[in-house]
Amino acid sequence: MGELFASYNILGAFGLTILLAVFSAIGSLLIGTVVAIMRVSPIDFLNKVGAFYVNIVRNTPLTLIIVFCNIGFIVNLGMSFTNDIARNNIIWAIIGLSFYHAAFVCEALRSGVNTVPVGQAEAARSIGLTFSQSLSEVLLPQAFRGAITPLGNTLIALTKNTTVATAIGVAEISGLMKEMMEFRADLIIVIFLLVAIGFVILTLPIGILTTRLSTKLAVKR
């Protein structure tokens, strides 16, 4: 054990996993909210664009999206944020993870919107609120509460899906795991358990927190 920690930067790799997860979570929540607003808006065109986005992105394997970010944007289009290749890969991984999980965030929020009775939206309109005021004052606050559990599931999936970033050379924990297993075949079980437990430590609190929040903030009907 100690030996492993001494010769491999396990904590650093987990740190990178956490960094990917946190920034992608923020990105996907922002993008997903925008797409969800498009999907519930009264403008037909925006509805269709939102639906198209969700259906394409949700049904494309994540690895493809991440590799596309790398090959398509960095290699072919030369779109780089920095000259540091490793950092550039991390940024594109975050972008890919964000856009991919935004589709799931959108659907989670939409299921939250569906928990709000239509009558409340009509009541909001009939006291003279504009569409955006109805959204921000009545629909979204309740939609977020109704969506906490599915959003939590999305965040857990996202945390685990950060492992895909290894496909474009981001040195997160699953990449390191492969490396360690290769060189320390004697410790394979230990390595495996270490990484698995690490992920449980990361994801378990998300589940516990969202379950708590969703009971605490539940809108009583």
Next chain:
Amino acid sequence: MTEAARDQNPTGRPAEGDEPPLAAASTKEPMVVITGVNKHFGDLHVLRDIDLTVGRGEVVVVLGPSGSGKSTLCRTINRLEAYESGSITIDGKTLPDEGKALAQLRADVGMVFQSFNLFAHKTILENVTLGPMKVRKKSKAEAEAKARELLARVGVTTQADKYPAQLSGGQQQRVAIARSLAMEPKVMLFDEPTSALDPEMVNEVLDVMTSLARSGMTMIVVTHEMGFARRAADRVVFMADGEIVEVATPATFFTSPRSNRAKDFLGKILSH
């Protein structure tokens, strides 16, 4: 009807023998003018050439069998539903198509729904102050003072900090009325406001509506509560199959309806 006139005639009904105008309330300044409105849901012609003028301060009760288009009529008046032809004006203004301008004008038309539709995540007080603050741009202090006054008027003073789910149906509906009143609407629409209530709560809501009618509010009320119609209505409008079939004073309508459809309908609800 002016407030003074109402005081002399607290039933709000025209005096006996005073044969009322029918489709148009010619003696009063018009508040809601509906002219030749038609609407379809697919093949279903839900509103057929609707003409109706409601005067300032007038109370009109809309009756008719289920599916006759009463709710749709209410919803087209504040443009929750679009219509294909004809025009609807509120105090001389036509409601525009969707957009900011519509939202502003819609605030002049209060609506009370069968299912209350209070905002479940907001307290009672917040339900009442939301519109005045966001639409009328009132300060929080001003909106809250007004809201407490209105909550007192509908008799739910002590519930201001609770959430809708903690109130009884009757209390929720009275809060919904206060929420509409907070916008200082020119006209109030009620779509079967007591139909979802337990019987013992119907009267507390009707009492609030009756005193609102007495205070001179222009009201269009879809309801089968005949007691309310007799007490508070100036005219009864009877609808069937998307048409206005009959318009009369409550006294005339309930004792001697002219059309067979109205006789048939009254026979059914009276035998209940």
